[in-house]
Amino acid sequence: MSTHSQDVEQLIKREYKYGFSTDIDQEILPPGLNEDVIRAISAKKNEPEFMLNWRLEAYRHWLTMREPSWAHVHYPKIDYQSISYYAAPKSKEDAPKSLDEVDPKLLETYEKLGIPLHERARLAGVAVDAVFDSVSVTTTFKEKLAEAGVIFCSFSEAVHNHPELVEKYLGTVVPSGDNYFAALNAAVFSDGSFVYVPKGVRCPMELSTYFRINAMNTGQFERTLIIAEEGSHVSYLEGCTAPQRDENQLHAAVVELIALDDAEIKYSTVQNWYPGDEEGKGGIYNFVTKRGECRGRNSKISWTQVEAGSAITWKYPSCVLLGENSVGEFYSVAVGNNLQQIDSGTKMVHVGKNTRSTIISKGISAGRANNAYRGLVKVVGGADGARNYTQCDSLLLGDRCGAHTYPYIEVKNPTAQVEHEATTSKIGDDQIFYLKQRGISEEDAVNMIVNGFCKEVFGELPMEFAVEAQALLAVSLEGAVG
Amino acid sequence: MNAKALSQHYAEQVQQVRDGLPAELPEWLAGRRRGAAQRFADAGFPDPRQEEWKYTNVRPIATKPFATAQADAPVSEETIRALGFEGLDACRLVFVDGRFRGEISDLDGLPEGATVRSLSAMLGDDSARLEPLLGTLAHDRYSSFAAANMAFLSDGAVIVLGKGVRLERPVHLLLVGSAGSPATWNHPRVVVQAAEGSEVTIVEHYADLEGANGFTNTVTELRADAGAQIHHYLVQDHADSAYHIGSVFVQQRRDSRVTSHNVNLGGRLVRHDLNVDLTEPGAEIVLNGLFLVGGRQHVDTHTRVHHSSPHTSSREQYRGIGQGHGRGVFKGRVLVERGAQKTDAQQHSANLLLSPNAEIDTKPELEIYADDVKCAHGATVGQLDETSLYYLRSRGIDAEAARGMLVFAFADEVLERMELEPVRTSIERRLAARLPESGAMDVIG
Numbered sequence: 001m002s003t004h005s006q007d008v009e010q011l012i013k014r015e016y017k018y019g020f021s022t023d024i025d026q027e028i029l030p031p032g033l034n035e036d037v038i039r040a041i042s043a044k045k046n047e048p049e050f051m052l053n054w055r056l057e058a059y060r061h062w063l064t065m066r067e068p069s070w071a072h073v074h075y076p077k078i079d080y081q082s083i084s085y086y087a088a089p090k091s092k093e094d095a096p097k098s099l100d101e102v103d104p105k106l107l108e109t110y111e112k113l114g115i116p117l118h119e120r121a122r123l124a125g126v127a128v129d130a131v132f133d134s135v136s137v138t139t140t141f142k143e144k145l146a147e148a149g150v151i152f153c154s155f156s157e158a159v160h161n162h163p164e165l166v167e168k169y170l171g172t173v174v175p176s177g178d179n180y181f182a183a184l185n186a187a188v189f190s191d192g193s194f195v196y197v198p199k200g201v202r203c204p205m206e207l208s209t210y211f212r213i214n215a216m217n218t219g220q221f222e223r224t225l226i227i228a229e230e231g232s233h234v235s236y237l238e239g240c241t242a243p244q245r246d247e248n249q250l251h252a253a254v255v256e257l258i259a260l261d262d263a264e265i266k267y268s269t270v271q272n273w274y275p276g277d278e279e280g281k282g283g284i285y286n287f288v289t290k291r292g293e294c295r296g297r298n299s300k301i302s303w304t305q306v307e308a309g310s311a312i313t314w315k316y317p318s319c320v321l322l323g324e325n326s327v328g329e330f331y332s333v334a335v336g337n338n339l340q341q342i343d344s345g346t347k348m349v350h351v352g353k354n355t356r357s358t359i360i361s362k363g364i365s366a367g368r369a370n371n372a373y374r375g376l377v378k379v380v381g382g383a384d385g386a387r388n389y390t391q392c393d394s395l396l397l398g399d400r401c402g403a404h405t406y407p408y409i410e411v412k413n414p415t416a417q418v419e420h421e422a423t424t425s426k427i428g429d430d431q432i433f434y435l436k437q438r439g440i441s442e443e444d445a446v447n448m449i450v451n452g453f454c455k456e457v458f459g460e461l462p463m464e465f466a467v468e469a470q471a472l473l474a475v476s477l478e479g480a481v482g
Numbered sequence: 483m484n485a486k487a488l489s490q491h492y493a494e495q496v497q498q499v500r501d502g503l504p505a506e507l508p509e510w511l512a513g514r515r516r517g518a519a520q521r522f523a524d525a526g527f528p529d530p531r532q533e534e535w536k537y538t539n540v541r542p543i544a545t546k547p548f549a550t551a552q553a554d555a556p557v558s559e560e561t562i563r564a565l566g567f568e569g570l571d572a573c574r575l576v577f578v579d580g581r582f583r584g585e586i587s588d589l590d591g592l593p594e595g596a597t598v599r600s601l602s603a604m605l606g607d608d609s610a611r612l613e614p615l616l617g618t619l620a621h622d623r624y625s626s627f628a629a630a631n632m633a634f635l636s637d638g639a640v641i642v643l644g645k646g647v648r649l650e651r652p653v654h655l656l657l658v659g660s661a662g663s664p665a666t667w668n669h670p671r672v673v674v675q676a677a678e679g680s681e682v683t684i685v686e687h688y689a690d691l692e693g694a695n696g697f698t699n700t701v702t703e704l705r706a707d708a709g710a711q712i713h714h715y716l717v718q719d720h721a722d723s724a725y726h727i728g729s730v731f732v733q734q735r736r737d738s739r740v741t742s743h744n745v746n747l748g749g750r751l752v753r754h755d756l757n758v759d760l761t762e763p764g765a766e767i768v769l770n771g772l773f774l775v776g777g778r779q780h781v782d783t784h785t786r787v788h789h790s791s792p793h794t795s796s797r798e799q800y801r802g803i804g805q806g807h808g809r810g811v812f813k814g815r816v817l818v819e820r821g822a823q824k825t826d827a828q829q830h831s832a833n834l835l836l837s838p839n840a841e842i843d844t845k846p847e848l849e850i851y852a853d854d855v856k857c858a859h860g861a862t863v864g865q866l867d868e869t870s871l872y873y874l875r876s877r878g879i880d881a882e883a884a885r886g887m888l889v890f891a892f893a894d895e896v897l898e899r900m901e902l903e904p905v906r907t908s909i910e911r912r913l914a915a916r917l918p919e920s921g922a923m924d925v926i927g
Contacts, residue, residue, distance in 0.1 A: 396853035
């Protein structure tokens with residue numbers, strides 16, 4: 001037993017695997033937020049007039065708003081004037097034409113993260129649009145995508161090359177004044193990803209972006225916009241890791257998805273931002289607004305997320321089901337250890353007739369973490385035949401953590417069927433005993449049981465991600481049981 | 483009435499409490515009432531931006547200048563009989579517009595060791611016993627309505643049971659509202675203390691005279707000591723033009739058992755809060771609830787079960803039916819404290835939505851800080867089962883009657899848990915009468 005607890009101790013002490021920071025020249029705006037900063041960001045990015053106006057409008061609205069306080073999370077007040085709102089790798093100045101031109105230090109960072117851009121991308125057939133802090137560094141497989149007519153580029157490129165699309169769709173799902181953090185994002189967002197899939201096209205590969213927060217004191221405010229035209233299909237993966245920091249960093253992103261008639265968007269996230277140390281020092285504040293609109297008939301939007309990192313997660317990927325027969329899905333695994341706080345869930349808004357939604361949420365709490373599911377299922381008056389099924393399960397590892405469920409159900413249509421179920425449990429001693437008896441170590445036994453608990457969600461992830469997610473879960477829960 | 487005149491109106495009422503409380507009132511109570519008046523003045527009426535009031539806008543109440551009730555409406559023995567439950571053999575306290583009416587009450591045959599009296603009588607000659615019981619579970623801070631109840635306290639009922647005392651006959655508290663011009667508000671309070679091993683059944687029953695338009699703002703405090711049993715029936719059958727806001731606070735000690743039946747049939751705008759604290763091992767609570775909303779009714783029920791000790795259990799089953807333009811809200815919270823291991827909590831909210839203009843909002847919540855617990859909740863909003871309808875129709879029952887039977891059966895699953903036969907039958911009749919053109923009446927004969 002003594003050797004075992006040593007193992008556990010070692011595991012607990014193991015440092016954040018991705019905690020290193022890259023020392024490269026960065027161009028950073030001084031901390032502070034005012035209209036001049038926004039003008040400067042817009043000017044640096046050489047944006048057209050409509051973008052600057054949109055940002056300023058969002059900023060002015062933000063000034064009138066109050067930071068939300070309803071979530072089950074606690075943190076010291078954020079000083080928005082102490083954050084730098086723009087950080088870009090210097091090498092952007094003379095835009096790299098190919099991978100060879102990219103700062104080798106930068107590539108090294110991705111190597112350490114396990115994203116060998118050229119090699120793995122080709123082998124796995126994945127096009128990676130790697131966002132280093134705020135500016136998109138390089139995009140692979142662009143040509144192959146271009147052949148199919150798919151536009152996959154950084155947001156800044158899209159603003160320059162496809163302003164008509166950006167102007168038409170930007171902020172139509174998450175308006176600039178939607179909520180406090182979305183408004184802040186609209187005012188200062190620096191970059192992000194843009195995807196446009198034309199009519200009838202099935203995107204030939206999985207699209208993927210890696211976000212990474214690098215410079216100190218820079219909140220990352222990226223913005224993603226995905227448009228799937230009639231009859232198209234796209235699967236988008238988003239993975240996040242961040243280097244170790246002692247100060248809390250703010251990450252307020254916005255994602256907008258638009259699915260037209262018969263289109264399908266699948267959006268998968270593995271979030272592994274730095275969660276802070278055992279004492280809750282440091283870590284990312286992940287305050288994100290993600291929303292998709294099923295605008296067309298028979299359209300479908302599916303969110304899958306594995307939330308393992310961040311000191312605080314405040315995130316509700318949602319579906320607005322406008323089109324007849326449209327479908328919304330939300331599959332989530334949220335893991336909290338040490339002093340992590342998670343308040344996450346989804347919103348399914350049924351507007352069109354015969355719309356359907358499914359919510360599967362698995363929450364795991366360990367250490368002193370608090371993990372809350374907060375979800376809304378809303379059926380408006382005209383949504384005849386709407387159907388929702390929700391299942392939220394919580395698993396508690398240890399007696400100092402918390403698991404919470406706050407479902408909101410609002411129904412205005414007498415033909416709707418809405419069901420919600422939730423359970424809370426812990427890992428049974430008999431389960432552990434059974435596995436140990438068969439020569440499996442306690443740590444492995446816990447991992448097996450936890451993985452089994454999350455199986456329904458992992459099954460929704462693309463293959464490569466599912467493997468990564470399982471490994472991530474094991475790392476996140478190290479030292480939680482023993 | 484404009485906003486300024488309205489706030490002036492309420493400021494005067496607050497001033498009245500601050501300066502004009504009768505001199506014979508015990509000092510402790512005068513102090514509590516003045517403090518509560520201040521809190522009500524500071525907090526004002528809640529608005530829907532507050533999470534606790536998200537689905538209920540109290541504007542219809544907050545924009546009316548309710549006057550203090552005079553409580554002199556003539557009420558006869560026959561009226562009381564008509565409002566009551568046929569065949570219920572009970573000890574009866576009648577309140578009209580919040581004030582006790584001895585001449586139509588019946589307090590005979592109480593066993594030794596049992597005190598069942600009006601609050602005002604108790605204050606007259608035995609106020610010291612009241613001091614630890616009144617306003618000690620229900621804090622003014624809970625809500626501005628709880629504060630208003632203390633500040634403007636009309637009267638109420640006090641039930642104190644000694645060790646091992648069992649009341650064979652239930653206590654029927656009949657609180658009647660009358661029609662007033664201008665409309666009035668009243669603030670009754672019910673205080674119950676069941677000592678070790680005692681048992682009591684209480685029917686807290688709100689009903690109205692024709693055309694009642696007042697606002698009843700109630701607070702109930704229930705304490706169950708070790709091994710005590712309280713069966714609490716809350717039957718709200720106001721006129722459809724009346725307003726009702728009430729909170730019930732329950733505190734339970736070792737091995738005590740409380741059953742709560744909460745039935746809402748009437749009222750224009752109704753809000754009920756049930757707060758339960760299971761403070762010692764072995765404490766058990768059963769919560770049954772039913773609401774029926776139709777017309778333009780709005781009924782909101784919030785329950786909060788606090789498992790603050792290990793080995794406690796709660797069973798909650800709430801059902802709702804939405805018709806017409808009605809809106810029904812249920813919010814249930816189960817809170818398991820750190821260290822409250824072996825908690826067993828089950829919570830269920832089932833709802834039938836029968837009209838395209840009705841709305842149901844339900845929000846069952848779990849907040850859990852202990853790992854060795856069994857907690858589950860479920861919520862559904864839906865319609866009548868097509869196959870059940872088909873079954874009944876294939877047996878020659880017409881569609882209307884079949885629907886009525888099924889709706890009635892849905893509601894009756896909650897009602898059939900009531901042990902007081904006369905109360906149950908009477909509620910079943912009233913329920914059936916409120917279900918439109920249903921065959922429910924035929925079912926119960």
